Amino acid sequence: MSSTEAPERFEYLQSLVTEFQDTDSEEAKEQVLANLANFAYDPKNMEYLRELQVPDLFLDMLTEENENFVEFGMGGLCNLSMDPKCREVILQSGGISLVTNCLSNRREETVLSAVTTLMNLATPATRPQISGPGILQCMLRFSLAESPRLRNLAAVFLQDCCSEEQRRFCIRGGFAFSAPVMQS
Numbered sequence: 001m002s003s004t005e006a007p008e009r010f011e012y013l014q015s016l017v018t019e020f021q022d023t024d025s026e027e028a029k030e031q032v033l034a035n036l037a038n039f040a041y042d043p044k045n046m047e048y049l050r051e052l053q054v055p056d057l058f059l060d061m062l063t064e065e066n067e068n069f070v071e072f073g074m075g076g077l078c079n080l081s082m083d084p085k086c087r088e089v090i091l092q093s094g095g096i097s098l099v100t101n102c103l104s105n106r107r108e109e110t111v112l113s114a115v116t117t118l119m120n121l122a123t124p125a126t127r128p129q130i131s132g133p134g135i136l137q138c139m140l141r142f143s144l145a146e147s148p149r150l151r152n153l154a155a156v157f158l159q160d161c162c163s164e165e166q167r168r169f170c171i172r173g174g175f176a177f178s179a180p181v182m183q184s
Helices: 005-022 026-039 043-051 054-061 067-080 084-092 095-104 108-121 133-142 148-161 164-172
Strands: none
Touching: 005 026, 005 043, 005 054, 026 043, 026 054, 026 067, 043 054, 043 084, 054 067, 054 084, 054 095, 067 084, 067 095, 067 108, 084 095, 084 108, 095 108, 095 133, 108 133, 108 148, 133 148
16 A cells, blocks of 8 residues: 555545434445445455444444345445454453344345354354353254355354364253255
8 A cells, every 4th residue: 555545545435434323314324334344354454444443333233123224234334344453342342242142133045144254253252152052052043044154154253263062062951053064
């Protein structure tokens, strides 16, 4: 990134955050959130987005009634959660419980982003919370879903975030779980 590109990039992102804060139009806010979520995909923007407190903005969106706000906020968090410093901000802000609440959202994109975000937030310290009984049962249900995307992502979650012992417990506990086969 050139030295002239960096200030322009920061200023542009700052103008988006300001527009979100200043507008009363829900449609304009949705567009800004969608743009910010897309910018959160680029590692060049992570430092700027942290400085502008965009992770907190996305977390705030998870409790909104507007489903587009929730979807774009969750998508943005999913993108940010790949960055170790953003991951730490999300964790310090109580992000696991907010993300977990999105697992029951009726929009598949929101749920897929929530599952992926939980996987990205999984560390040795957070794994007990992320693979707790409630989330585990939810992933087991998802592993039987009609949607191949959700079914396959749940299978990856169960494989990567849960121990063999946890999976065996589910079988003994009568949960409907057999190692899902990935399908496209």
